[in-house]
Amino acid sequence: MSxxxxxxxxxxxxxxxxxxxxxxxxxxxxxxxxxRERRDKAEELVxxxxxxxxxxxxLQADVAVRAQVDGMVRRLEDAFGAVSLLVNNAGVAGQxxxxxxxxxxxxxxxxVNLNGARHTIQAVLPHMLHEKAGCIVNVSSIWGQHGASxxxxxxxxxxxxxxxxxxxxxxxxxSGIRVNCVAPGVIDTDMVRVLGEExxxxxxxxxxxxxLGTPEDIAAAVAFLASDEASFITGQVLTAxxxxxP
Numbered sequence: 647m648s649x650x651x652x653x654x655x656x657x658x659x660x661x662x663x664x665x666x667x668x669x670x671x672x673x674x675x676x677x678x679x680x681x682r683e684r685r686d687k688a689e690e691l692v693x694x695x696x697x698x699x700x701x702x703x704x705l706q707a708d709v710a711v712r713a714q715v716d717g718m719v720r721r722l723e724d725a726f727g728a729v730s731l732l733v734n735n736a737g738v739a740g741q742x743x744x745x746x747x748x749x750x751x752x753x754x755x756x757x758v759n760l761n762g763a764r765h766t767i768q769a770v771l772p773h774m775l776h777e778k779a780g781c782i783v784n785v786s787s788i789w790g791q792h793g794a795s796x797x798x799x800x801x802x803x804x805x806x807x808x809x810x811x812x813x814x815x816x817x818x819x820x821s822g823i824r825v826n827c828v829a830p831g832v833i834d835t836d837m838v839r840v841l842g843e844e845x846x847x848x849x850x851x852x853x854x855x856x857x858l859g860t861p862e863d864i865a866a867a868v869a870f871l872a873s874d875e876a877s878f879i880t881g882q883v884l885t886a887x888x889x890x891x892p
Contacts, residue, residue: 657736709762815881831887
């Protein structure tokens with residue numbers, strides 16, 4: 647187990663997280679596929695990857711709950727060894743007028759999108775600090791860079807995730823640990839499809855490259871930041887939006 651590279655991808659049963667987990671597993675990482683509710687989709691992915699000769703395990707946990715995160719990391723360590731790559735992808739999103747945002751909605755978004763990253767980082771960091779090596783990639787959003795009407799809560803959490811990335815990168819750099827962020831644009835996932843076909847066509851038309859992004863586009867960005875080719879890159883936000891925003 648000493649030569650094995652272990653990665654944890656949160657929110658990996660569907661969408662971007664699923665593509666990231668698959669990309670990393672096929673690149674030789676032993677991958678923990680985290681899910682909250684969709685056990686069927688997580689286990690489906692794990693079975694697919696194992697059939698290809700990859701190493702993967704499905705791990706249930708709500709990242710908003712520290713005890714569940716700690717338990718998940720222990721199970722992954724028991725299976726594959728200590729985590730050297732963490733991808734914080736789990737997130738919730740939705741549209742609402744700001745005056746209609748309830749305390750419950752506000753707190754849930756921050757609990758998952760921001761506190762979830764805090765919980766997972768703190769769970770894997772002791773080993774990284776001990777080894778003076780490791781990589782953390784947070785998945786934010788272009789709405790965490792520019793803001794979004796009717797998505798104030800989501801935008802706030804994604805702005806905060808960028809702040810976490812930049813500050814933590816400075817703190818951990820002397821320990822050899824890199825922290826970076828990917829900011830996806832409009833990506834063709836279940837989370838975006840709820841907007842409806844007409845809106846999706848309009849968003850594709852607004853994108854200079856003329857299409858929506860795919861989960862695989864974001865997986866490629868994450869894989870790059872996690873690779874040795876990015877060994878001198880830390881504290882950065884890599885925007886992947888097809889030119890949607892300047």
